[in-house]
Every structure is written in C-alpha cells, then in structure tokens.
Amino acid sequence: MTIVLEELGLGEIQSEGWETLGWIPSDRQLQIFNVLYEQILAGNQRLNLTRITDPVGFWEKHLWDSLRGVAPWLSGDKLPLRVIDIGTGAGFPGIPIAIAIPQAEVTLLDSTGKKIAFLQTLVPRLGLENAIPYLGRVEAIAQQSDHRQTYDLVVLRAVAAATVAAEYSLPLLKIGGVAVLYRGQWTPQEQQDLENAIAPLGGKLDSVEAFVTPVTESVRHCVYLRKIKPTPDRFPRPVGIPTQKPLGSPESNS
Numbered sequence: 696m697t698i699v700l701e702e703l704g705l706g707e708i709q710s711e712g713w714e715t716l717g718w719i720p721s722d723r724q725l726q727i728f729n730v731l732y733e734q735i736l737a738g739n740q741r742l743n744l745t746r747i748t749d750p751v752g753f754w755e756k757h758l759w760d761s762l763r764g765v766a767p768w769l770s771g772d773k774l775p776l777r778v779i780d781i782g783t784g785a786g787f788p789g790i791p792i793a794i795a796i797p798q799a800e801v802t803l804l805d806s807t808g809k810k811i812a813f814l815q816t817l818v819p820r821l822g823l824e825n826a827i828p829y830l831g832r833v834e835a836i837a838q839q840s841d842h843r844q845t846y847d848l849v850v851l852r853a854v855a856a857a858t859v860a861a862e863y864s865l866p867l868l869k870i871g872g873v874a875v876l877y878r879g880q881w882t883p884q885e886q887q888d889l890e891n892a893i894a895p896l897g898g899k900l901d902s903v904e905a906f907v908t909p910v911t912e913s914v915r916h917c918v919y920l921r922k923i924k925p926t927p928d929r930f931p932r933p934v935g936i937p938t939q940k941p942l943g944s945p946e947s948n949s
C-alpha cells in the first residue's frame with residue numbers, strides 16, 4: 696500500500712483521508728487508482744479532461760469526492776448494484792465507484808464522443824470489467840426499456856441544475872432506487888425548487904448531507920433522492936427541453 700501512496704505523492708494525508716469515508720481501499724484498488732491517475736494525466740495531453748492534475752487535488756476532488764457521495768454503499772452489503780453515472784466526462788464519479796464497489800455494474804454515460812472514446816481505452820487499461828462506457832443523451836436513453844426504471848443508483852456531478860438532474864435521473868431508477876446529486880453550495884431556494892420538481896417525477900427528497908473535503912475544506916453537499924412511484928412516460932422531456940425549461944419554472948408549463 697505504501698508504495699502506491701508514495702507513487703501518488705500523498706503520504707499520510709491519503710491514508711487519513713480514506714478513513715473519513717469509513718472505507719479503506721485494498722492494495723489492488725490503490726494500484727488501480729494509481730493507474731487511473733496516470734491515464735488521466737496522459738489523456739489530458741490530447742483532451743481537455745480536467746484542470747486538476749496535482750496528486751493531492753486529484754485524490755481529493757476526483758477520488759475522495761466521487762466516493763463520498765456513495766459512502767453508504769462502500770461498506771454496505773455486497774448485493775449486485777446497477778449504477779449509471781450521467782454526464783461522466785472523464786469518468787467521475789463513475790470510475791472510482793466501479794473500482795471501489797466491485798459488485799456494482801456501472802454505466803458511464805456521456806453525450807460527447809471524444810470522452811466516451813477515451814473511456815473505452817481507459818476501462819480495459821484499468822482491468823475493470825464492471826464499467827461500461829456508453830455514448831448517448833440521457834433524455835433519449837431514459838425512454839428506452841433497457842435503461843428506464845432499471846437502475847438502483849444514479850449519480851450526477853457537475854452536469855446540470857438540481858431540478859434538471861432530477862428529471863434526468865428519476866426515470867432511470869427502479870422504485871426504491873436512489874439518485875445522488877453532487878453539489879458544491881446548496882441554498883434553501885434550490886431545495887424548494889427541487890422539492891417542487893421531484894413530486895411529479897415520482898421522487899422524494901431523502902436527505903441533504905453537508906460536509907467539507909478533507910484537504911482544502913471546500914464545502915460540498917450531496918442530495919439524495921428516492922424514487923417512490925413510477926415516473927410518468929412524458930419524463931424526461933425531449934433532448935434539450937429539461938435545461939431550456941427546468942421543471943418548477945413558469946416556462947416548464949408552456
């Protein structure tokens with residue numbers, strides 16, 4: 696374990712930091728995180744994947760932050776878990792989730808061909824058999840029977856406003872499934888708008904967790920939505936409409 700930690704240049708920070716997740720990676724998982732870091736740095740030479748390239752920043756903002764949202768599942772039971780990361784970009788939070796939760800099958804969805812092409816090369820290099828890059832728009836795939844209402848867990852980070860993220864995620868969830876919206880700041884107004892938007896989608900707000908990241912003490916929130924009823928067929932609305940006319944806004948009724 697120490698070799699990998701030293702390669703990443705994180706020393707003690709990292710081992711203390713993992714403990715804040717209530718979970719410690721195995722040697723094998725640490726090795727894979729290390730390969731992930733190398734591959735992201737290499738990919739960054741050709742593609743604009745991330746601005747965060749220093750080892751501690753990468754660990755905190757890409758590894759720790761990705762896993763903090765799914766902390767309840769890290770040490771939970773080992774039942775199969777169908778997961779989709781909507782707007783995964785360079786694979787966050789979906790790739791760290793696939794590494795940390797081997798019983799999860801993680802679909803990595805993005806609408807940008809170059810990002811998916813990168814992930815199709817990355818996934819085999821990491822030796823991951825439970826991560827599936829998938830090119831598409833969420834508004835389209837959420838209307839397809841092999842995706843709609845088939846996921847236990849949906850994760851979204853830095854993709855859209857919370858009301859839009861709710862419209863993207865709730866149709867994909869099984870009844871009882873959970874969507875995790877990764878947010879920075881979180882305001883009472885956002886919460887009110889979200890609560891208004893999720894009722895017609897068949898969801899309810901389970902909880903909002905506020906926390907700070909372990910190195911830079913940046914403020915983060917994770918918003919957990921639960922699907923309690925089937926989502927009406929008209930959601931999500933056609934491509935582009937959820938962002939143009941977010942649910943809960945006056946224009947969404949026009």
Ligand SMILES: C[S@@+](CC[C@H](N)C(=O)[O-])C[C@H]1O[C@@H](n2cnc3c(N)ncnc32)[C@H](O)[C@@H]1O
Pocket residue numbers: 781782783784785786787788804805806807810831832833834851852853854
């Ligand atoms: C800012 S990046 C965030 C990437 C990653 N989730 C992260 O936190 O590092 C947003 C990504 O969402 C994708 N995206 C935006 N709208 C989408 C949609 N409707 N369906 C699928 N992907 C979408 C974009 O192509 C982009 O790669």
